Amino acid sequence: MTKKEAAKRIAQLRKTINYYSYQYHVLDKLDISAAAWDSLKHELKQLEDAFPDLITPDSPTRRVSGQPLDKFIKVSHKERMLSLEDAFSPEETAAWQERIQKLVSASAKSAASNPRDKLDYFAELKIDGFAISLVYKDGLFAVGSTRGDGRTGEDVTQNLKTIESIPLKLEIRNGWPNDNIKKKVEALVKKGEIEIRGEVYMTKSAFKKVNREREKEGRPLYANPRNTAAGGIRQLDPKIAADRQLNFLAYDIVSDLGQKTHREKHQIARALGFKTDIGGYCRNLDEVIAFWERVEKKREKIPFQIDGLVVQVNSDNLFKKLGVVGKTPRGAIAFKFRPAETTTVVEDIIVQVGRTGALTPVAKLRPVKIGGVVVTRATLHNEDEIKRLDVRIGDTVLIQRAGDVIPDIVGAIKKMRTGKEKKFVMPKNCPICGGQVVRSEGEAVHRCVNKKCAVIQKRQINHFASRKAFDIDGLGPKIVAQLMNEGMISKSSDIFTLQEGDLIPLERFDQKSAKNLINAVKESRRITLSKFIYALGIRHVGEETAINLANYFSRLEKIKKAKLDDLLKVKDTGEIVAKSVREWFNDKSNQKLLADLVENGVEIEKQKTVKRKLAGKTFVLTGQLEEFTRDQVKDRIRRLGGDVSSSVSPETDFVVAGAEPGSKYDRAKKLGVKIIGEKEFKEMTR
Numbered sequence: 069m070t071k072k073e074a075a076k077r078i079a080q081l082r083k084t085i086n087y088y089s090y091q092y093h094v095l096d097k098l099d100i101s102a103a104a105w106d107s108l109k110h111e112l113k114q115l116e117d118a119f120p121d122l123i124t125p126d127s128p129t130r131r132v133s134g135q136p137l138d139k140f141i142k143v144s145h146k147e148r149m150l151s152l153e154d155a156f157s158p159e160e161t162a163a164w165q166e167r168i169q170k171l172v173s174a175s176a177k178s179a180a181s182n183p184r185d186k187l188d189y190f191a192e193l194k195i196d197g198f199a200i201s202l203v204y205k206d207g208l209f210a211v212g213s214t215r216g217d218g219r220t221g222e223d224v225t226q227n228l229k230t231i232e233s234i235p236l237k238l239e240i241r242n243g244w245p246n247d248n249i250k251k252k253v254e255a256l257v258k259k260g261e262i263e264i265r266g267e268v269y270m271t272k273s274a275f276k277k278v279n280r281e282r283e284k285e286g287r288p289l290y291a292n293p294r295n296t297a298a299g300g301i302r303q304l305d306p307k308i309a310a311d312r313q314l315n316f317l318a319y320d321i322v323s324d325l326g327q328k329t330h331r332e333k334h335q336i337a338r339a340l341g342f343k344t345d346i347g348g349y350c351r352n353l354d355e356v357i358a359f360w361e362r363v364e365k366k367r368e369k370i371p372f373q374i375d376g377l378v379v380q381v382n383s384d385n386l387f388k389k390l391g392v393v394g395k396t397p398r399g400a401i402a403f404k405f406r407p408a409e410t411t412t413v414v415e416d417i418i419v420q421v422g423r424t425g426a427l428t429p430v431a432k433l434r435p436v437k438i439g440g441v442v443v444t445r446a447t448l449h450n451e452d453e454i455k456r457l458d459v460r461i462g463d464t465v466l467i468q469r470a471g472d473v474i475p476d477i478v479g480a481i482k483k484m485r486t487g488k489e490k491k492f493v494m495p496k497n498c499p500i501c502g503g504q505v506v507r508s509e510g511e512a513v514h515r516c517v518n519k520k521c522a523v524i525q526k527r528q529i530n531h532f533a534s535r536k537a538f539d540i541d542g543l544g545p546k547i548v549a550q551l552m553n554e555g556m557i558s559k560s561s562d563i564f565t566l567q568e569g570d571l572i573p574l575e576r577f578d579q580k581s582a583k584n585l586i587n588a589v590k591e592s593r594r595i596t597l598s599k600f601i602y603a604l605g606i607r608h609v610g611e612e613t614a615i616n617l618a619n620y621f622s623r624l625e626k627i628k629k630a631k632l633d634d635l636l637k638v639k640d641t642g643e644i645v646a647k648s649v650r651e652w653f654n655d656k657s658n659q660k661l662l663a664d665l666v667e668n669g670v671e672i673e674k675q676k677t678v679k680r681k682l683a684g685k686t687f688v689l690t691g692q693l694e695e696f697t698r699d700q701v702k703d704r705i706r707r708l709g710g711d712v713s714s715s716v717s718p719e720t721d722f723v724v725a726g727a728e729p730g731s732k733y734d735r736a737k738k739l740g741v742k743i744i745g746e747k748e749f750k751e752m753t754r
């Protein structure tokens with residue numbers, strides 16, 4: 069290959085590689101295979117090795133080319149690199165707006181102008197990364213530096229060159245705010261200087277990958293993506309920076325390119341081939357707060373770590389006018405998310421039985437606000453985890469809430485111990501069914517050996533929450549299964565301990581649905597005795613029997629103590645039903661359930677004496693009814709307090725006559741007893 073041919077091929081390769089680099093690192097897509105892309109890079113490298121004088125500083129191969137440095141050179145920033153003041157709540161952000169509004173009004177000449185109408189904002193993700201400045205000379209990446217003390221930073225150009233989302237050469241792409249800006253930039257890319265600022269960061273997946281490799285090699289793991297990114301940039305050997313798979317997001321343009329707003333700065337950066345975040349223009353502070361809430365909710369799903377939003381007045385002119393106090397500009401603020409870590413006390417460690425029979429220890433916490441919601445429990449996963457954390461009942465602990473899971477305990481604060489803390493012991497018997505608890509070899513999880521245990525429990529909870537029982541709106545089988553899976557509930561009484569904040573972090577829940585369910589649970593706590601008995605799911609005790617029991621005993625205490633003989637006196641209650649009721653109330657775990665229900669706020673309404681409109685009336689049946697069997701007719705009469713007799717006498721109040729009545733009909737006529745037909749009977753017993 070001649071040098072001329074090589075030069076042509078090299079130019080073509082660079083163009084193609086840069087194209088895919090932009091696609092992959094800025095647009096997050098890649099249309100060719102990674103192998104093909106690597107192969108192109110390899111060919112370019114070989115050609116450049118063969119013709120070293122064709123190497124240019126903006127060649128993609130130059131990304132990792134620098135020799136390790138002895139020390140960093142100092143760079144002074146043309147314009148100071150500032151830090152931001154923090155706001156931790158919507159209220160604090162509103163206070164910030166008020167402060168700047170006052171300044172704006174004071175400087176406004178016309179008293180008629182209302183500054184409130186003019187304050188609009190640009191809000192963007194606040195990446196947990198490392199701020200840097202990039203200077204391009206004649207379109208080529210020339211100097212990259214750290215913030216340092218704001219006035220002077222360190223030259224880390226070689227390391228920054230390893231970051232593929234930093235263009236080595238500026239390109240004029242699409243999406244310019246206007247033609248004037250585009251023309252100005254085009255001129256400066258040919259001859260002149262452009263300074264861009266942004267954040268170097270590591271994605272969560274790159275961080276995990278790097279740590280996995282380190283683990284394999286037996287090297288100590290990095291603590292977090294931010295420090296790893298910062299450490300990578302501040303290494304003298306660019307190969308180390310390259311290994312960390314760093315990324316860059318642009319958020320500021322220092323040079324005057326004719327931009328009037330912060331929003332335009334983002335547009336310009338994108339049009340020059342930089343990656344920018346999904347930030348948004350906000351017409352007012354309400355929109356800023358709504359955006360903040362939306363982002364906070366999905367922050368776990370964002371591929372890099374963020375700790376809030378950067379909010380600034382959109383007008384560049386106003387931003388400059390507002391000036392700087394100390395090291396922070398007045399026109400911008402770091403609107404931090406609510407802390408996802410806090411401390412509280414472990415009041416108890418309970419064991420929940422999940423859907424698969426796995427026993428999960430769960431810490432019952434002193435209620436505490438975290439990430440904006442009150443939580444009362446944190447999962448402890450299993451016995452080993454408790455041992456590893458050395459968490460004891462009574463301990464003060466640090467908890468964190470990360471995304472869509474119930475909070476985790478990070479560790480116990482041992483300095484807070486008084487000596488009264490108790491160690492947790494995994495129970496030998498299942499707290500639900502009393503079955504044996506075993507831990508299979510090689511498994512971290514303890515399980516109840518009773519395979520049916522969890523299945524029965526799930527069925528029981530579903531029955532408990534169903535329409536004819538506690539009638540809890542929104543607590544259908546799917547949600548029951550989910551709550552059991554998450555270790556939030558394992559028996560009916562647990563339902564009443566749930567808090568809004570326990571539900572919000574879970575999948576399928578948001579603030580509104582969590583609130584609705586908690587309200588529904590609250591409302592369901594007052595219940596009639598008959599529905600309560602039905603809800604317990606006692607074998608052979610359906611709705612009717614529950615009503616009969618409630619009517620007869622009128623108080624739960626009486627049913628609890630009722631002897632078999634007493635139970636047999638209840639209407640329609642035979643031996644089987646009576647025994648089943650007796651056995652249920654004799655069972656220790658059922659007694660515990662009743663106690664828990666009461667303790668958790670369930671209130672049984674006193675059984676109202678049903679108005680028995682047929683009390684004292686005697687009926688005799690004759691003939692065939694169309695709609696009812698004889699038993700059903702009897703049932704209807706008895707339920708309303710009436711009696712059924714087999715023969716007609718002067719004491720008989722009604723004879724219910726169907727088709728082909730017998731001698732009873734004639735006798736009733738003779739005695740002057742009232743005879744009613746099916747329709748009338750139906751009306752009467754409705």
Ligand SMILES: [Zn+2]
Binds near residue numbers: 421
């Ligand atoms: Zn069990």
